Amino acid sequence: MSISKTIISTTLLLTIGLLLFLPIFYTQASLVDETCAQNPSAANCNLCALLRTGKNIINFLIYTIAPALVGIFVAYGGIMFLISGGSEEKVTAGKDAIKVAITGYIIVLLSWLIIQEIFLVFAKNTGWAKLPC
Numbered sequence: 306m307s308i309s310k311t312i313i314s315t316t317l318l319l320t321i322g323l324l325l326f327l328p329i330f331y332t333q334a335s336l337v338d339e340t341c342a343q344n345p346s347a348a349n350c351n352l353c354a355l356l357r358t359g360k361n362i363i364n365f366l367i368y369t370i371a372p373a374l375v376g377i378f379v380a381y382g383g384i385m386f387l388i389s390g391g392s393e394e395k396v397t398a399g400k401d402a403i404k405v406a407i408t409g410y411i412i413v414l415l416s417w418l419i420i421q422e423i424f425l426v427f428a429k430n431t432g433w434a435k436l437p438c
Contacts, residue, residue, distance in 0.1 A: 318381055363417075371413050378406035 341354040382402030389395035 315381070318384065319377060367413060367417055371410055375406045375410045379403050382406065 341350040341358070379402075382399045382404075384399070385395055385402060386399030389399060
């Protein structure tokens, strides 16, 4: 397969994946803290609202974007594996894409877990699910 066919097939696969997962992105009502979004005065938009907005963005990335990307890259690796036609380097490329996608998602989840444990130790045993504001 030539490079141009590879680029076209990759672009097509990513576009289809994006269109399939696009409704998931719109299910997030708001990333901005609710109290600050309703009344953006100086009293409502404080450091706690900024921390809650950061938590909302991180949760959106971890629970919405990351699984969608993992699904797209696992599908890409599977398709590469299936259409390899016996070519050992394409089989290896497909397996590597799947391994990298799963390893990356595990790293994302472990980093969230480490930050959660740091919050549990230093933020009065609340974790970042319940910020102490």
